[in-house]
Amino acid sequence: MKATAPVDCQTAACATAVCLQSVYKVYNRKPAVQDLTLAIGRGEVFGLLGPNGAGKSTTIRMLTTLTRPSEGEVWVAGCHVVKQPLEVRRRIGVVLQQVSVDGDLTVWENMEFHGRLHHIPVGERRRRIDYWLDYVELAERRDDLAKILSGGMKRRLQIARALLHQPEILFLDEPTVGLDPQTRRRLWAIIRQLNQEGMTIVLTSHYMEEVEYLCQRVGIIDGGKLIVQGTVAELRHQLGEGLVVKQLGDRWEHQFFPDLAAANAYLTNFEDKTGLLVRHSNLEDVFVELTGHQLD
């Protein structure tokens, strides 16, 4: 659960899906990512959670060979991102924040183009296109131009396309940003199903409930630094599973306790319990406590 548990990328590379060792990325002498050491296991859904500008996208860009680390070692699917970028690209699927489907091509043509880029033989390509369009519930829209699809459909098309060459790891940068709650849940169902079928998924998000719902492990990143990592339960346990919330005028103060019983026992010290509330802590409480600021 420590933020900087030692990781040996050279030996861990085969066992782990993703391995970063003392990684820095510097833009104009300002570090966007600092001393990032992290290992993500095969079959996991791992979430990088952080506010705007925390360094999440920069991390994803390094993992997907779109930008080189300034310092440190990065291995993805057993390959080194700087020394073996083509091998990495063959083994990963990537869905970035910006919708990148070609609006003037049909849904099917978008898939076909990607399949050709990856030299998938024609018969196999057609079979996989049918399979993945059906999987993301876009089979009936196959002949529509991508530009007339809704935001959620475009995102599902991006995911289907990213899976066409059978990657080992899927990277999703803010997969549901800007989508309505119902569309977001539909995407969550697809992401969960993919993972249940064995896909390793690394996603970034600044939505607490998304990370809590989807991710087996979470890394909180702020100011380019990984502050803490672990399961949501571990992170809650570390700070305390019980919480007393005190309303002090127009602000709130949070006090953590090992469990709910301890929080309730503390409350018995107060004759007047106005403005006092006891509840279980959640990921958002952990985030606010560790970073000092609120997400949306």
Ligand SMILES: Nc1ncnc2c1ncn2[C@@H]1O[C@H](COP(=O)(O)OP(=O)(O)OP(=O)(O)O)[C@@H](O)[C@H]1O
């Ligand atoms: N190409 C670039 N050139 C210069 N600075 C950059 C570049 N890309 C990112 N940065 C800076 O690096 C820092 C981290 O940015 P990054 O986009 O990784 O954060 P993020 O956590 O993904 O934020 P968001 O949720 O807004 O996408 C920010 O200060 C950003 O301005």
